[in-house]
Amino acid sequence: MELIALLRGVMPTGKNKIPKMSYLVTILEEIGFQKVRSHIQSGNLIFQTSRSQKETAALIQQTIKAKIGADLSVIIKTVEDCQNAISNNPFNDSYDSTRVHLVFTNDSWEEEAQAKIEGTDFGQEELVVGSDCFYLYLPKGAPKKKLNTNFLEKNLGITATMRKIAVIDKLLKK
Incomplete structure (x- = not known):
């Protein structure tokens, strides 16, 4: 495999x-x-x-x-999993693709914790929970990044890592 x-x-x-x-x-x-x-x-x-x-x-x-x-x-x-993550990217062509990040984890988390973070206002930043990863849109203009791996780890009780979507795409082509 x-x-x-x-x-x-x-x-x-x-x-x-x-x-x-x-x-x-x-x-x-x-x-x-x-x-x-x-x-x-x-x-x-x-x-x-x-x-x-x-x-x-x-x-x-x-x-x-x-x-x-x-x-x-x-x-x-x-x-x-990674191919699905790229295929299911919720951020369309109106978004700057260089600012789209995927956050992967091996862990599961509580639905209540997910609902809480999904209800959080991140300003210009956006979070979408996918079936294979978390999708983050982190525009350059955002003053201080609220959305990051540490935030997700703390609020969901997981260990995670973030990669730009382009990095995962290139890795799949290796």
């Missing part, structure tokens, strides 16, 4: 630095993942495995911690 790993919290320096994505590809191949490819330095991987998504996330997280020292959350999605 072809899966996508999205690493949460990769930083260019410090404790959550991934020295080179090529090294990450190598160590994941060493533990049995096949056809591992990466896209940009911020922790986007596509690969094949017969392991479950839960087992895959745990194995990648443990391997990165042991070999690199970074303690990162790992969000695992199928290629189909």
